[in-house]
Amino acid sequence: MRPPIRVLIVDDHALFAEALAARLNREPDLVILPIAAGVRRALALAATERPQVVVLDMTLGAESGLDVLSRIRERHPEMRVVVLSAMSEVDAIVQAVRFGAVGWLSKTESADLVARVIRAAAHHGGWLPPDVLGEVLRRLLEDGPEPNGGARLLAELTPREREVLQCMVDGLNRAEIADRLGLSANTVRTHTQNLLAKLDMHSALEAITLAMRAGMKPE
Known part of the structure; x- marks a missing residue:
């Protein structure tokens, strides 16, 4: 059997993050690490806990989730980052993908889907909302050949x-x-x-x- 997937949740909304962690902890193949509410804590836990997948909010109080994303990708390129955000703008999704995110989920999605996307990310897959996938790909291709x-x-x-x-x-x-x-x-x-x-x-x-x-x- 495969070892369980280590997951780091980075979100400054404590009630949401704790509820999500409690729900995901019920999945037998997921291990949920301590929650990080800010950039410094997220980077420290990424270095010490070595998650395979980071579930990241784009807004962390006055800090930007993109800062976490870019620094994790720079320091730990093997880690997979899935954005879980209240935002749904295509520009934000494209920017996150360009920074190295492999998935984007709305906070209104079910915990079951979040768990499935975490598994996909850990095994070199990814996920974007089907209704914006075509537009995201078009924007990514705009840079030319x-x-x-x-x-x-x-x-x-x-x-x-x-x-x-x-x-x-x-x-x-x-x-x-x-x-x-x-x-x-x-x-x-x-x-x-x-x-x-x-x-x-x-x-x-x-x-x-x-x-x-x-x-x-x-x-």
Whole structure:
């Protein structure tokens, strides 16, 4: 069995954070670490507790969640950050993704969905609200074509890894990729992890953005 996922909640709304922590603690595969209410505490706990996933609010009193996000990504690039926010503006979501977030959830979403997204993030997946996903991708692609380095990275992939990446660009989930390619879900997960490592990406969204900027289009 896989070891439990260590989760750090960073939120200055004590009642909300404590209620979320109590609910997530009921999930047998999640370990909820002490809650951080500010930037300094969050960075200290990230260094000492080594969470796999950080669940982060974008507003921490007078401080910015983006500061936590950027500093965690700089100091601990292996950690996965999922934003859990009352905000829903596309600009804020795009900015968070550019800073390295692999997921964005509204605070109105169910704890069940939060738990599922945490699991996805820990296993190199991610999640964005379906109603804004297309617009977020469009904004991420506005910077123009990926420099030649992107094409060189894609050339490092095996033919099967390129097939899996093409399926990701086509918007398929893991089960759908397995069905299209005649593979098991575990094999798809292995190929996904391998291609992310080769591309030096930390989420499927990052890989899809790089692939599309390098010229890969949905089929």
